[in-house]
Amino acid sequence: MDINRKLRMGMIGGSEGAFIGDIHRKAAIMDSQIELICGAFSSSPQRSEETGRILHLPKKRVYDSYQEMIIGEKNLPKDERMDFVTIVTPNNQHFPQAKFALENGFHVVCDKPMTANLGEAMELGSLVKETGLIFMLTHNYTGYPMVKQAGEMARGGALGELRKVVVEYPQGWLATLMERTGHKQAAWRSDPEITGNVLTMGDVGTHAENLIEYITGLEVSEVNAELSTLVKGRKMDDDDNILLRFSNGARGAFIASQVSTGEENNLKIKVYGEKGGLEWAQMEPNSLTVRWTDKPLQILRAGNNAPGLSEIAKRNCRLPAGHPEGFIEAFANIYLEFARAVTNHIEGKNSETGSYDFPDVADGIRGMAFIKTVLESTKSSKKWIPFVSPELEN
Amino acid sequence: MDINRKLRMGMIGGSEGAFIGDIHRKAAIMDSQIELICGAFSSSPQRSEETGRILHLPKKRVYDSYQEMIIGEKNLPKDERMDFVTIVTPNNQHFPQAKFALENGFHVVCDKPMTANLGEAMELGSLVKETGLIFMLTHNYTGYPMVKQAGEMARGGALGELRKVVVEYPQGWLATLMERTGHKQAAWRSDPEITGNVLTMGDVGTHAENLIEYITGLEVSEVNAELSTLVKGRKMDDDDNILLRFSNGARGAFIASQVSTGEENNLKIKVYGEKGGLEWAQMEPNSLTVRWTDKPLQILRAGNNAPGLSEIAKRNCRLPAGHPEGFIEAFANIYLEFARAVTNHIEGKNSETGSYDFPDVADGIRGMAFIKTVLESTKSSKKWIPFVSPELEN
Amino acid sequence: MDINRKLRMGMIGGSEGAFIGDIHRKAAIMDSQIELICGAFSSSPQRSEETGRILHLPKKRVYDSYQEMIIGEKNLPKDERMDFVTIVTPNNQHFPQAKFALENGFHVVCDKPMTANLGEAMELGSLVKETGLIFMLTHNYTGYPMVKQAGEMARGGALGELRKVVVEYPQGWLATLMERTGHKQAAWRSDPEITGNVLTMGDVGTHAENLIEYITGLEVSEVNAELSTLVKGRKMDDDDNILLRFSNGARGAFIASQVSTGEENNLKIKVYGEKGGLEWAQMEPNSLTVRWTDKPLQILRAGNNAPGLSEIAKRNCRLPAGHPEGFIEAFANIYLEFARAVTNHIEGKNSETGSYDFPDVADGIRGMAFIKTVLESTKSSKKWIPFVSPELEN
């Protein structure tokens, strides 16, 4: 069976003016495989309605609450109702919303960090397993073609045994006490009631952690962390510095900050192996620098026709080299892969490769376990704390 | 009246595998203001159908020919039929297709170069004027936020009186005789029957010419051109070098090439005025370098929150600084402005600013006149040939 | 009294083929304020003689041992004998040679790390103090004009209160077990008998530590260090990762490595304050990136005529902007300042600014104390170890 239609997407959160909801929408629809057909965009019915209007949704498909939407859509005929729901609300709402969606039979896309704590993450993991539904966590940086190329090379052995990883994720937008100025994004992110126990670690740190694992395939075995609050009056961490040990003996340095004044969104990763090293920077995402012991430095370039790229990297490019793709396209790449998984699910097929290339609930569990461990390490006078991410029981 | 719906787009050309048609689709729909509802994607009905299937269009809205589509859509009820048609066929088809669309009352988006010659361009200009319909020519590079910023600065006087412009557009993909290898894109572009009299000048040169005018507002008054064919066996120009004089006395150098081996799509422009100079490069589009006589060098950065940007540049960013936007988003920017124009047309409103910020039929006429003049100059032993772009009569 | 002559330099170590000795010579003489007049270039008299010949020194001024040279020169008439000696031997020889030179009345330039351990460093400090002679330690990276500019800005308050420092110093040349391949530089550096207890920490780590202090003026108060050996068979550290706390509450991350495969000499520092941040990279040393909260990014550029630079930065440039100066010129800058100090000493004058702008014995003591502390931290299971650098007694 071939469904031959666009997948139908619903959205929780993401009212007009929200940052990440808008990105999800653009990314989801740009490749003509998904259409947005309904939403509960805000806890304010009026804001939700206004957003629906701007997006040209039919009024009846704009809901006052996520519960209403999920129940409402479930009650529609199968060939009308949404296939999956995208959750782009503040952190503490992810869990109940995702749970409710899964329990009612909908596939889920959830923004990161996945939940407010590890317990919720584990519960969500069990539920995904039980229901067999598709769940994607939007660690969108793994969608960049040159991140995929980096992964092919680092995991695939081209660099030899890996020895060292340096990841940096500096931003500067919280260099002042933004959360007291009426800045909405800053306000909720800085409120422990909403985000859990961490600010920067959840907002950007989990991306960095996920990126390390995606590219290197290494397992963090111990952490030595200091989560600091450098802006007076702030309630949670805004500058995180962590040393890492990996299970193969490799070493890592992990720096995440939102008080690195003037920095935009400067995620960078460097990975060094016995034979070579690579470097990728999110702000110039279409290049991947590769250094070798005995050959000239190479710059691999994104492009569906670019020389030297792996098939997976090429397949994640829409354009020939020299036509820059960016943040939204990387985001769209993971949506495309999610759409493939959902379509296969509907059609009763499995992935031909045995797995899908998008971040999922297991990544979310590891992320929440990482947060828990670095918080524990921060409070400890012991240098090294083992990092163990719980496994879902069978 | 507020139409409150997405605009309905039809497409001529752009079957699966085509480069530019796919970009148009992604760019058009990503911001939720436009939906693709029909297409005549290929001269082969089978290919057209297959493309429609991949795009999940209803079968009856996939047509066998552009004529069928235009007539077919015209005959549909007003609240169903397409609002505009996007033409992404080889150059020599632009004119008859655009003409037919306009004559039947449809707004038009047309890929560049606009027509095969200046005569057709003039005729199209008259038709646009007569019909009062909206016509956009996709000189998409003007959609980049930092190009808009450059224009604000250069045209707005921030650099002082302008003195010098250097534009370069090197590509390398035609460094071998690709057109004889079965490469479809290369084949039609290299066939004078299809493209008119120029290869590189039409394919990338017109973008460069348009970019100069958009950013500087200067008028080319004389050209001294050499269009060369550097790959043996090729039928048209593949390397163009031109000196320019502008009407205010400024000087220009213009370099376009498709045999600059190894170059991707390296469009760059530098503009120097009495007080400062600026530099923009398409392959790193989110930065604009600004040099001053007496102040440190600045890098203005794209971003809807970026310091130092004009309102128009910010408005053309979807994301905060550090979240790279690329080729497709720039393309989407001109589609958004086109959508605004079409919506206003339908609603009977005028642009509140008196004009729209997208390239139109007048740009197309200037482009075709420029091609004609540089060809003339190439053949001439006279050093300088005046450049006069014909005006549409009232 | 104005001596009006070039200062006379002698050299210990630096036979033909040695890396750093040759740099010292070029740097010292290029500005016409110093001439090399004698040397004991090698423990092999033959090699020493050969080096003297290549340098066109008179035979009688080429000595078989440093003791011979120091005594020999001391016995020459005052208007012939050397003014100062430069020591460019392996680490463990620095102390006895510098001591002997000082005891015999010669000013000293000593390569880093200053000594093999903190005890020697303290003893040398006392001796410098007692003799009143001039002592320079060649932390040459502080000689770059843009490092001086960075220091003016960071120490001078332009960035506001400092909060975060990230220093990275990756090299890749020890990614294999070079010391077993007959590579002379690798061999002695990797021998604990010669270098003391550290490899990478002494070779590049001390530069990084010194650079932090020079630019920021902050004091490290606590360290949390892991010095690792990642290449099997190596006897000392080759990869160092350290978290820092500064006495004002700022945080730091410190990464030094010689197994970062493919990296050349990629020293970088980033400093963030309340109002702005700056970034400098040794491999592109003529630029200093400055980021602000509310203004566009600036690139300050080296040049004796460059806009926006402090006087001290300009004074350390020989050339106008756009004429790159490099490693040797930075090295020459500290030699020029040393020459000024020695000349003043000979002429019986003090520095008009009260101090000289070159790294001295106090920097060396701090460096050795830092090494001691990070070694201690590496062995400790305690997270944080206080860093206290001993003061010289009066």
Added chain:
Amino acid sequence: MDINRKLRMGMIGGSEGAFIGDIHRKAAIMDSQIELICGAFSSSPQRSEETGRILHLPKKRVYDSYQEMIIGEKNLPKDERMDFVTIVTPNNQHFPQAKFALENGFHVVCDKPMTANLGEAMELGSLVKETGLIFMLTHNYTGYPMVKQAGEMARGGALGELRKVVVEYPQGWLATLMERTGHKQAAWRSDPEITGNVLTMGDVGTHAENLIEYITGLEVSEVNAELSTLVKGRKMDDDDNILLRFSNGARGAFIASQVSTGEENNLKIKVYGEKGGLEWAQMEPNSLTVRWTDKPLQILRAGNNAPGLSEIAKRNCRLPAGHPEGFIEAFANIYLEFARAVTNHIEGKNSETGSYDFPDVADGIRGMAFIKTVLESTKSSKKWIPFVSPELEN
């Protein structure tokens, strides 16, 4: 015979505060093969004396005029007198001074442009030939290691048959009428009595022309030039735009300007052949970008140990990769090669390679012929003017 001593250099011009004279001195002496032993630094005896004092020269070797110096040195015993003279005076003085030096038996280093016109250049060429003395013209940019690498690749066929050359040399320091503000460098350069008929073409254009020939080995066969004066009140060209044809059919674009506001010293060259292209930029001189049709982009890096470099490129590096060398070192490279030639001459040997790798009087003749031709082209209404550089008769 092995002279085993430093070569003795005299200097004409280059009084304290002059730009280029100081560079010559630093470059000449830094490698311990040359010493400055005399000078006639200024037409003002007082300034000359003051410069001699700063350089710590003996009073009797500081002369009041170049004639006095040349005669005075000639009359000294052979083992005391200078070996060669470096001429760093304004353009119109080069010819009489070089002539006088050659006629009196001294080798010559002369700054560019070589003479005030082609006639003088030819006469100097004959004199060099007649006397058999060594003559170097300081087109110093050819001394950069990565320029040598570029030459090895482009001339050596690695890029295939060459098709296209783009050279740009923008500076911005004459964007205002500097010559009226008391700026000494600007004043003499802008005075036709002193420089001949060109400003920018002589000051930077000849470097660009020489660089094309050095790297590509191509011969310019025709020029189509416009030398313009863009700043009102200026007497000569300040912005030059030229199209080139080469004898093998390749095309070129040549842009030189001193009114490119804000530009420092931004010499760049791009060369494209059938198989690959390369790009070098003087402001980041230690990298050479190489692009291929079918392989990833490479960045070759300077360094005496850098992978992928030719022997000649490595030999022109003093330092390992990652230790930046700059303008002065490139200058020193051509001085080292000149010193080798002079030493061989004194010792009665020939170059073992049959020729020396420094720019000589033949380059100077071609440069003056190029200036003459582009001036002629500028005045002509004909598009193309043949470029023929006269050959010296045997």
